[in-house]
Amino acid sequence: MARDRRWDPCVAHRGKEVDSFLSDYFTQPERLAFLVAGAGFDPRSRAVATRLAAAGAPVRALWVQENRPNPHQGQVERATTNTAELLAAFAERELVPVEIFGSDGAVVGGRNIINVLNRQSFDSVTDVVVDISALSVGTSFPIIRYFVERIGRRKGPANLHVFVAHDPRLDSDIRSIPSDAPGYVHGFKGGSTLFAAAAAARLWLPQLAAGRRSALGRLYDFVEPHDTCPILPFPASDPRLGDALAAEYLTELESTWAVDTRNIVYADESDPLDLYRTILRLDDLRQPVFAETGGSMLVLSPLGSKVMALGALMAALERDLPVAHLEPIGYEVGPAVPVEIVEPNLVHIWLEGDVYPQPRPSLVAEGRPKP
Template sequence: MRWDPYIFRQGEDFDNFWKNYANEPSRRFLFVLGRGYDPRALSVLDKIVGFGGEVDIWLLAFDNGFQDSELRIQLTLENVQKLEALVGASKIRVIEVSLGRSGQGNATSRNVRQALRAAGSLDLYTDVVADISAMPRMVALTAVASLLHELDKMSVDGPDVNLHVTTAESVSADIGAARGTLRDDVTNVIGFTGQLDSESTDQVPRVWFPVLGEQQGIRLSRIRDKLNPDEICPVIPFPTREPRRGDEIIREHRQLLFEEFQVEPGNILRASEYNPFEAYKQIFAAMDRYRRALSELGGCKAFVSPLSSKLLSVGALLACYDHKYGAIAGDRMSVGVLYVETADYSDPVIDAGTEYQLSSMWLRGDWER
């Protein structure tokens, strides 16, 4: 597995790592941020700039075609003003991204990838930091996958640029910020379709790994109806900061999972809420067991649905990325990342007392040499 061993920093370790790393005089940072209303939007950047890091900013400005509420407009404007005060307006490049609407398939993911490719040269920097704190889920996963793939290709005969993924993590804040109406259709991260609609491989078994979070019943039903999987392996967060969180998630979705989906209790996987790389290893290994077991029968397709925290979602994405591009012995299987996007957001529920944990994943670059 590519990310075994790995480099992951959280909490105090985050501060210690970036205090030393950002102060290295040879480093030039590009930060890819979301232009959003989330109060966590600048938490990571503020830390790294405070440690002495010199940064340029690519600010992804999302447009879903709907009029924002006065509250969301105000919160977004406040974040932009704080960003300009922090790094200076001349350091910020605004990148417009059109979000897909119902019936447009993977338009969001496709538009994000195209926008990043057209934004400028990555080889001007020693380090690219994708901070997903204020990005919608499909934007965040596409940004991570696209940047990782572009930098991997560039390193073959060009500079070896580091890629970090950071976030200010809070499960309760994610739930409060993501309220809204859902799109009608199922979408995927561009490049990770799993050949879902391919007629030539329609008879190949489909294994689905939904990474479960709270209040995901509608998404689960829509993805299951679209995918029609042969095997379902739900992934629950465990261990977690809230000791009973995994049990509560299972209880919330009990009827859907065990009565409607007919999930076998033995198929339930556990993935660490604390560490996305450990979750990556657990999901990657489970996918690989199916790949090897079914290889002589024509193989299988594996799909993940990132319905939990952003860190767990990135871990699930890396499992798919490694199966598609990594050093796999034997035949590869098709892998897909399926999701149902939020169409129109409600005003966020913001608790001023919510605590965020800063986390940093070092995905590629110097540490791999």
């Protein structure tokens, strides 16, 4: 039987609705927003900040500068331009460099950003705004979990908003160079390391994206799933994208992963809630089936579209699902990538706050058996 879902219904906005929400909500006299966003080379870095600044919203900003070894000079120049614009947007702001890899090559970005957040003061802040448009999964997922758990402990601020600039073509043109060590995103092990999880039937849900075969191959070896249900975008801005991805991953689908065509998952490329609900439905269907044989465990690997990654994040938060990830050691930026996106297609999800009636469906705690 399907359980109550924390974000169904969910308050969300897309496109022009987001511009109206930004200018109407955050300019209310009782509002003070704390903005967390990436200050990097991604042309979407300024998407939310410039709109908040133009509306005259009171904002304290924390700009996160993800540092990776040996960045390309062109990307450094782009990041410098974006950072200068971001620093000029608000009077109260802080730029924090976050090392993504340690001296031994270990992924430490998630832990480092949590240490930064622990040093912040949220006095008088009513709303936290996280713009994941220019943040990696390894950084953005721990940030959002930090605030969800903080709000759950009633430490405030009361409201949590997540924004992302939806641009699938840009997601394809900015290609990550994967590191050699797959692992779980900080805060998203989902009980996978517990002894009881060893007997669980692992279902891997990788989000297929162009040019990510090598990364997904390493993740498959790391997860060692019993079954695989790849996620394809449909509907999508490019109606042939699903077919193109199926052709690119034909060897994996037919041989390596041995995927039955009935097990391919389709999710709306532009709506994070579609993938969120789909993942929860799969979890609901599998729990009673495997209850007597060690249980079921869904393992997520969001690559490619940031909007679909947001849907995976919401499901992972609600059900404490593990997120297997291969942190990028760098990026390749295609020649068609602009310096700035002037009219981004923004998506807003109101994750937590006083807009929702209480009590809400609870989150599954790490290591606790699922009901």
